[in-house]
Amino acid sequence: MKKNIILLAGAILTLTSCSLSEELNDSITKEASNNILGSDQALSSAYQQLRSFQNNDNQLMLQEHPSDEMAGPTRGSDWDDNGTWRALHLHTWTPDNAKILGSWEQLYKGLAFAIDAQSFTGITASQKAQAVFLQSLYTFYITDIFGQVSMREPGESVSNLPSKNLKRTEAIDYAIQILEAQLANLPDGTAATSYIANKNAGNALLAKMYLNRAVYKATDATGKPQAGPYTFPAADMDKVITYSDAAMVGRTLQTNYFENFGPTNGEVSTELIFTAKNTNTEGGQIHSLSLGSLHYNQTPSGWNGFVALTDLYNKFEAQDKRRSASVPGFTDKHGLLAGILEGPQVDEKGTPILKRDSPGQLIFSQDFSLTNSTEEKGMRVVKYLPDYNKPTQASNDFVFLRLGDVMLMKAEALARKANTADALVIVNTLRVKRGATSLVSLTLQDILNERSRELYWEGHRRQDQIRFATFNAAVQGRTTVTDAHVLIFPIPLAKLAANPNLFQNPGY
Structure with a gap:
């Protein structure tokens, strides 16, 4: 995937490593860093931090593991990780959970880069709008996960405590306000340039x-x-409808659903609205999203980890292309299907793939145990298709926002205003494109289910379940109904000690 990151028409953004940005941020003055880096390179660091989303750690896992879509079984000594994954699925996490701390540091690092970029001398209106978009994006995620946001203003000294400390009820309004003020200054964009914060992305x-x-x-x-x-x-739902309409301009549904996530998705997909860019020479750990689920004996060899819940699998009709599909140029060459893998597994010649630890064919079952699963237990998921040109340095762009998501946001807003007729048209347009049958009527539960079918393992599910008030219900692997305090995560203890303006969330 050969792309240049274009900040303005004709201008090429020179990428700077996050480690360099960290060193500068920690050891020299703002005036000196202005002279060394400049606004292009400073904004580059904010963009690069988006790659931290595309792996088996941190924010993405906080959105999926506690939901009705994903679990992390322990297989002997594999994947125990001090009970981290079990705690996420069981809603029994504590403030010292490593994934919660990692998410905090991931998100606040991105927020700091986005704010810092705004203070550089010579920043253009377009660059500032992009930096504000990223600030709003990170603020939104922090609000969603932790319920409070502490930040500095652009140019504020890092030696002082952050001056802006927002509660959950305030932070969402702030994130909306700063982005609305800069929306007109965002550059125009296409699906092929979705790795740049553009007007479609701002609207979405x-x-x-x-x-x-x-x-x-x-x-x-x-x-x-x-x-x-x-x-x-x-009034909020009207805003959703208006902004969704603007976000969908110039985007069309992709004929092959899984091309939205393949190694050339940034070049061929017509659905992409905002992404993080990867190439075979530069990028993040997006390969881990598939390898973390695939079995050791599949191609490419996986790590035999995370599985899909029956709660997810049973939502699909058999003919729905999103559940599982043979992808030309992929399945015929390597034997791997895209989507949810269930039942007997074979290679590209139809030869059974064997288990590793016991005789017989590898057959993925729908059942699993969080504490004691054998190697074949649990359905696997291949959402981001492996890049066989370089399996551990994949060129798939990571998708934050795309057309299918926005269509369903608009449908939900219409339904919440009791306009189910227009909402049904949108949902059925999507379903027909994906090979599913049309619905004859529509409820809010139908929309929640459709969001799962369309967006599974993309990092939306916890948020969606909370909005539809189903997050605390029992699911496969968790038999209890959990308390409302788990709707947000605890503040890591080390962060509380470092910033007296923060307070621990109730229930922790």
Whole structure:
């Protein structure tokens, strides 16, 4: 995937490593760094930090493991990791959970880069708008996960505590406000340049923030989140509809669903709205999203980890292309299907793939145990197709926002305004394109289910379940109904000690 990151028409952004940016941020003055880096390189660091989303750690896993889509079984001594994955699925995490701490550092690092880029001398209006978009994006994620946001203003000294400390009810309004103020200054973009924060991306992010705003506003005086069902103001839903319409301009549904996630997705997909860019020579760890699930004896050899829940698998019709599909140029060469892998596994010649630790064919079962699974237990997922040109340095771009998501956001907003007729048209347009049958009627539960079918393992599910008030319910592998305090995660203890403006979230 050979692409240049274009900040302005005709201008090439020179990439700077995050480690260099960290060193400069820690050891020299802002005036000196202005002279060394400049606004292009500073903004580059903010973009590069987006690659931290595309692996088996941190924010993406906080959105999927606690949901009804994913689990991490322990297989002997494999994948135990001190119970980290079990705690996420069982909703029993504590403030010292490594994935929670990693998510905090991941998100705040990106937020700092985005804010820092705005303070550089000579930054253009377009560059500033892109930096504000990234600031809004990180603020949204921090609000969603941790329920409070502490940040500095551009140019503020890092030797002082952050001056802006926002509660959950305030942070969402702030993230919306700063992005709306800069929306007109974002560059135009196409699906092929979706790795640049563009107007479509700004509109899509605003639609998502307005859609979830009612959830964050439902917080009591102590900071404890309130469980749904929530009341969604009509004015917010109108904003979702308006911004969704603007976000969809110039985008069309991809004929082959899995091309949205293949090694050339940034070049061929017509759905992409905002992505993180990867190439075979430069990029993140996106290969881990498939290898973390695939079995050792499959091609490429995986790590035999995360599995899909029956709660997800059973939502699909058999003919729905999103559940599982043979992809030309992929399945015929390597034997691997795309989507959810269930049942007997074979190679490209139809020869059975064998188990590693016991005789017989590898047959993925729907059942699993969080504490004691054998190697074949649990259905696997291949969402981002392995890049066989360089399996551990894949060129698949990581997808943050795309057309299918925005269509369903608009449908949900319409349904929450009791306009199920227009919402049904949108949902059926998507379903027919994906090979599923049309629905004859539509409920909010239907929309939640469709979001799972369309967006599984993309990092949306926890947020969606919370909005629809199903997150705390029992699922496969978790038999208990959990308390509302787990709707947000705890503040890591080390971060509380370092910043007295933070407070521990109730229930932890």
